[in-house]
Amino acid sequence: MDENQLIIHFQAGEEKAFKHIFNMFNNRLVFFTKGIVEDPDSAEDLVQDAFVKLWDKRLNFKDLTSIKAFLYISLKNVSRNAYKHDKVTQKYRSQLEEAIDDNPIFLKIVEAEVLEEVSKAIKExxxxxxxxxxxxxxxxxxxxxxxxxxxxxxxxxxxxxxxxxxxxxxxxxxxxxxxxxxxxxxx
Missing domain, CATH: 1.10.10.10 (Winged helix-like DNA-binding domain superfamily/Winged helix DNA-binding domain)
Structure with missing residues (x-):
């Protein structure tokens, strides 16, 4: 199925198209999110939530690039919030004000993409x-x-x-x- 057909089926609410998109992006998004929140279970939950939001807004997407951007940006924002929340609950409140700036976020995106490609290569x-x-x-x-x-x-x-x-x-x-x-x- 080419990208245009995939998007049409996705916008129409077809589960098979959604699963295809999920399989395309899930692993790299989990790698990316784990690099920020450092808790594998929280990272997977955040990624699942991002896919739910994607499903709810599926009519707004015209191509895979916009879907990928939406997922990364959504996860960056919720991961920042989760990161900040985790720091609040820790004993040393001085670490609270450490913010994740955009450059490390982009490096985490690159890392997630590379790890996904290496993972694919290992499977082959x-x-x-x-x-x-x-x-x-x-x-x-x-x-x-x-x-x-x-x-x-x-x-x-x-x-x-x-x-x-x-x-x-x-x-x-x-x-x-x-x-x-x-x-x-x-x-």
Missing amino acids: LPEGCRNVINLSYFEGLSNQEVADQLNISINTVKTQKMRGLRALRNLLKEMAPALIILISKLN
């Missing part, structure tokens, strides 16, 4: 390579621990890590020009 790796990358880099296991857990040799672990990192490096090379342009617009 062959299963063995994907398992080694996840255990090594996301669960922090040593090569020996990965080998023991997967019941493979340590040389296989090293080979799979090398293949996975090479694939991820290629992805990042393709993304680099877009990231440079985005970061230059932030300054």
Whole structure:
């Protein structure tokens, strides 16, 4: 389904179109929001609330870019409020006045986008390579621990890590020009 049809179906209130949009943006929005509120459960709740608001205002959106902007801006605002509220409840009230300025917000957007792309790339790796990358880099296991857990040799672990990192490096090379342009617009 192309973007125009997706928007038409979304505006018409079709659940399938909404689910498609939700799946497109949910992971990156959760990454983004977790970076501000630091509580995974709160972050997921805030993202869910943003999608509810999106659904309520679905007739106002003409393209995916405006949907994406609405979601990020909504989450930036509610995340700021949640961040401030969390600081109020903490023992040291001096930290209350720390505000999240826009530059770190934009960097969190870039981080969320990059993490989503890396996550997609990892999902495309062959299963063995994907398992080694996840255990090594996301669960922090040593090569020996990965080998023991997967019941493979340590040389296989090293080979799979090398293949996975090479694939991820290629992805990042393709993304680099877009990231440079985005970061230059932030300054």
